[in-house]
Amino acid sequence: APKDADAPIKIQSYRFEDLTAVQRKELLKRPALRTEQVMDICRPILRAVKTGGDAALLELTEKFDKAKLSTPVRHPPFVDDAVMAKIKPEVKVAIDIAYNNIHKFHKAQKTTFGNKKAASTGANGVVEAIEGEEDGVLEVETMPGVVCRRFARPIESVGLYVPGGSAVLPSTALMLGVPAQVARCPTVVLATPPRPDGSISPEVLYCAEKVGATAILCAGGAQAVAAMAYGTETCPKVDKIVGPGNQFVTAAKMLVQNETDAIVSIDMPAGPSEVLVVADEEADPAFVASDLLSQAEHGPDSQVVLVGIALSDAQLEAIEAEVDKQARALPRVDVVRQAIDKSVTLIVPTREAAIEWSNAYAPEHLILQTANPEELVKSVTNAGSVFVGQWSPESCGDYMSGTNHSLPTAAYAKSYSGVNVGTFEKCITSQSLTREGLKGFGQNVVDLAMCEGLQAHAMAVKIRLDRLQEGVSA
Numbered sequence: 478a479p480k481d482a483d484a485p486i487k488i489q490s491y492r493f494e495d496l497t498a499v500q501r502k503e504l505l506k507r508p509a510l511r512t513e514q515v516m517d518i519c520r521p522i523l524r525a526v527k528t529g530g531d532a533a534l535l536e537l538t539e540k541f542d543k544a545k546l547s548t549p550v551r552h553p554p555f556v557d558d559a560v561m562a563k564i565k566p567e568v569k570v571a572i573d574i575a576y577n578n579i580h581k582f583h584k585a586q587k588t589t590f591g592n593k594k595a596a597s598t599g600a601n602g603v604v605e606a607i608e609g610e611e612d613g614v615l616e617v618e619t620m621p622g623v624v625c626r627r628f629a630r631p632i633e634s635v636g637l638y639v640p641g642g643s644a645v646l647p648s649t650a651l652m653l654g655v656p657a658q659v660a661r662c663p664t665v666v667l668a669t670p671p672r673p674d675g676s677i678s679p680e681v682l683y684c685a686e687k688v689g690a691t692a693i694l695c696a697g698g699a700q701a702v703a704a705m706a707y708g709t710e711t712c713p714k715v716d717k718i719v720g721p722g723n724q725f726v727t728a729a730k731m732l733v734q735n736e737t738d739a740i741v742s743i744d745m746p747a748g749p750s751e752v753l754v755v756a757d758e759e760a761d762p763a764f765v766a767s768d769l770l771s772q773a774e775h776g777p778d779s780q781v782v783l784v785g786i787a788l789s790d791a792q793l794e795a796i797e798a799e800v801d802k803q804a805r806a807l808p809r810v811d812v813v814r815q816a817i818d819k820s821v822t823l824i825v826p827t828r829e830a831a832i833e834w835s836n837a838y839a840p841e842h843l844i845l846q847t848a849n850p851e852e853l854v855k856s857v858t859n860a861g862s863v864f865v866g867q868w869s870p871e872s873c874g875d876y877m878s879g880t881n882h883s884l885p886t887a888a889y890a891k892s893y894s895g896v897n898v899g900t901f902e903k904c905i906t907s908q909s910l911t912r913e914g915l916k917g918f919g920q921n922v923v924d925l926a927m928c929e930g931l932q933a934h935a936m937a938v939k940i941r942l943d944r945l946q947e948g949v950s951a
């Protein structure tokens with residue numbers, strides 16, 4: 478309505494000192510989601526695919542995505558000259574650079590399992606890429622003759638959900654596909670909803686090809702999650718489902734992970750995207766506003782938070798004027814308006830108070846537009862990804878720099894990491910004891926086992942200690 482269009486696009490602002498403890502707690506909350514309702518919509522969809530397989534999947538794809546397909550799964554190669562001709566040259570270049578940077582940063586993560594080799598760096602200080610079976614082996618001799626190891630193995634079959642309902646998201650295909658490729662997962666199913674004509678965007682196909690996906694599942698929403706969790710005639714069953722999506726995708730992931738006959742895990746419960754920007758008096762109001770809006774355009778449920786460090790009224794008004802001006806020029810201004818309605822500006826007295834608030838909020842994205850931003854990073858305890866200084870807008874991390882953009886939302890950054898190579902691996906431990914190792918602490922094991930009343934445990938050691946004793950007396 479024209480009246481709405483005239484209303485100022487303004488974030489509600491508060492001063493920290495004016496708030497009661499209860500009000501502060503309220504401001505840390507995210508906008509409520511209708512999780513139970515959405516789960517009730519998803520349950521019958523999951524059941525339909527579980528029992529009906531491909532036929533049910535195709536029916537649901539026709540219902541929700543208006544696409545009539547003869548089969549839901551495509552196999553490589555996903556691109557040919559005709560597909561490549563549909564990708565703008567500058568977009569292909571951008572995808573190639575993004576792929577290289579994401580690959581570089583995630584390949585270096587292969588070394589973070591703490592082994593000796595991993596700690597070594599090449600001549601120019603660059604961490605050496607480590608190839609082969611022995612990636613990330615951690616080995617410790619805890620007592621003489623007792624060697625404990627930890628080693629990573631790829632998850633054998635993974636499903637990557639690339640949203641496709643309202644936008645084309647090749648960047649998400651890269652963010653999920655590259656770490657799976659670096660982890661060397663043998664089966665990688667990339668699921669994405671088809672367009673009404675049954676096609677998949679050429680940019681997503683190109684990314685699927687680059688990351689070495691082994692199949693594309695042309696389906697979206699809860700039905701795609703079900704097909705990957707249970708498997709169908711044509712879709713491989715996966716061991717883990719990773720990736721963002723709307724509330725139906727998220728609810729379906731949460732439901733299947735609790736099902737004992739699916740045996741599938743998920744990366745994290747994902748909610749609407751969010752950003753917290755910390756700005757001080759020196760921050761450029763136009764930069765601050767653009768960062769807030771780049772998140773607000775994600776969806777009506779997105780929340781943006783501005784934490785101003787002792788901002789003057791003039792600086793706050795300058796930022797608010799920029800938000801209003803820039804928002805009006807955006808094609809997604811209606812989405813932005815809804816997100817801004819759920820958003821908050823909080824003026825705090827000090828840098829310490831700003832980071833304390835941010836840590837309590839645990840934002841998916843944290844942007845620091847302050848003096849000495851690197852200094853502030855040291856105090857960050859909860860955040861998905863941090864953007865340090867005024868020349869590091871979130872958009873660079875969303876696409877190009879190399880960090881992952883699939884990150885924990887809704888304060889889950891308190892306990893979850895964003896998608897990384899470890900998301901696609903699991904760690905196995907092993908131990909090798911020599912005779913001396915067993916003799917060294919065998920009696921201690923027996924004593925603890927007896928303390929816990931587990932005689933068979935004690936026996937498994939005693940029988941060996943006795944054998945070693947016989948060996949000595951023989």
Ligand code: NAD
Nearest residue numbers: 541640641642643644670697698721722723725775882883
């Ligand atoms: P989507 O692929 O997540 O969902 C499309 C599917 O939703 C459809 O195939 C359909 O099956 C299902 N669906 C739609 N309406 C339904 C209904 N009424 N009942 C049952 N199922 C229904 O695409 P989207 O909807 O465009 O959502 C994309 C989401 O992904 C957004 O919320 C966006 O914020 C999020 N996203 C997040 C990140 C991130 O890194 N955090 C990145 C990209 C996208």
